[in-house]
């Protein structure tokens with residue numbers, strides 16, 4: 001677990017929108033080079049999508065990938081998104097592998113308050129995610145125990161899907177209730193085209209996979225997604 005100022009990146013109130021490329025869209029055969037490219041192009045952190053083939057219909061990667069990234073990038077903030085059943089079974093192994101932040105899905109967690117506490121005890125910041133079909137009421141009672149709420153903007157499982165604008169009303173509801181005491185993360189279908197509506201609704205961490213890794217001008221597209229083009 002790193003102890004640099006990055007550790008609280010997702011715990012601090014939003015000072016500016018952050019852009020987090022999802023490595024699911026990187027070329028796994030040159031993962032470190034692809035990550036170096038997006039970081040050199042202005043990405044603020046890396047988003048690591050973990051899928052188990054049960055909670056979502058796809059399989060992706062495990063703690064070993066997180067550990068490899070930590071070895072290559074000792075000071076980069078690693079934001080792990082667990083799209084898995086029984087996430088409590090894997091929190092320790094991802095934090096031991098170097099995760100700074102761990103997000104779990106409200107749909108598969110019995111006791112969100114307990115899991116937030118255990119993520120913090122292990123030295124990482126906790127996040128709670130909800131799928132497009134999950135009403136925002138499902139997370140409201142637990143928000144204050146987490147540093148970040150991930151409002152999925154696609155149905156989880158694959159990159160390259162179209163952004164679902166109907167989720168923006170959940171973002172507005174969270175911002176209206178909690179102000180800037182929490183970070184709200186967009187995840188799925190985020191690009192320079194869809195980012196302005198995300199920022200306007202109140203998202204302040206923008207995950208982008210296919211748009212950034214498929215870009216022929218990553219610096220320009222990252223700046224455009226952050227709204228600083």
Ligand code: DX5
Nearest residue numbers: 156157159160188189209210
């Ligand atoms: C979807 C993942 C997203 C996805 C983003 O299940 O959680 O992070 O990889 O990829 P794009 O930006 O291509 O939708």
Ligand code: ZN
Nearest residue numbers: 049081187207
């Ligand atoms: Zn994700």
